[in-house]
Amino acid sequence: MKELLPLAEKAAILLKARKQTIAVAESSAGGLINAALLALPGASAYCKGGMVMYTRDALMSLRNMNKSMMDGIRASSEPYALLKARVIREHLVADWGLSESGAAGPTGNKYGDKAGHCVLAVAGGIEKSLTLETASSDRQANMVAFGQAALKLLIECLEQAPPAK
Secondary structure (H helix, E strand, O other): OOOOHHHHHHHHHHHHHHOOOEEEEEOOOOOHHHHHHHOOOOHHHOEEEEEEOOOHHHHHOOOOOOHHHHOOOOOOOHHHHHHHHHHHHHHOOOOEEEEEEEEOOOOOOOOOOOOOEEEEEEEOOOOEEEEEEOOOOOHHHHHHHHHHHHHHHHHHHHHHOOOOO
16 A cells, blocks of 8 residues: 555545545455555645445445436446446545456456456546556555555645635
8 A cells, every 4th residue: 555655645635725625436446555554644724535336236236326317328448437426426425436356366357357447437527537557467566556646646636626615
C-alpha cells in the first residue's frame, strides 16, 4: 500500500483545497484505494467512505441502484465503472465518486477479460473513465497498479475540474 500513499496524499490535498469529498467503490483493488486515502491524517475532511463491491450483486444491493440501470452494461467495462462511480457518489452523498473494477489475477474474469484488466472511473465535477491492461497475472502487483491508476485518474479530474462552488 505504501506505493499508493504519495498519490493519496496529492488527492487529499486537492480535495481539501476544494472543500470537497470522495466516495470510493472498488472491487479487484480489494480496498487498497480506500485504505490509502484513510491512512492520511485528517481523512474525515475529504473521505466519505467506500465499499469493496467484489460482485455485481453487491452493487445491486445499494438502495439507489436498480436492475434497469445495468441494462446494456457489461461488468468490467468503462460504462460499468462510470455507473459505479455515480452510484457510490450518490449513495454516500459525496462531491466525487471513484470506482475500480477488473481482474487482478492470476486468471481472467467470467466476462472474458484477461488478468491485469481494470476499468476505472471518476464522477463529479467532470467524468472520466479508462481501461488499464497490465498484461500481468500477479494478483498483488495488479491490485497496487489498479489503485495507483485510480488515484492518478482522480488527481487528473480534480486538477481539470472547474473550481468548486
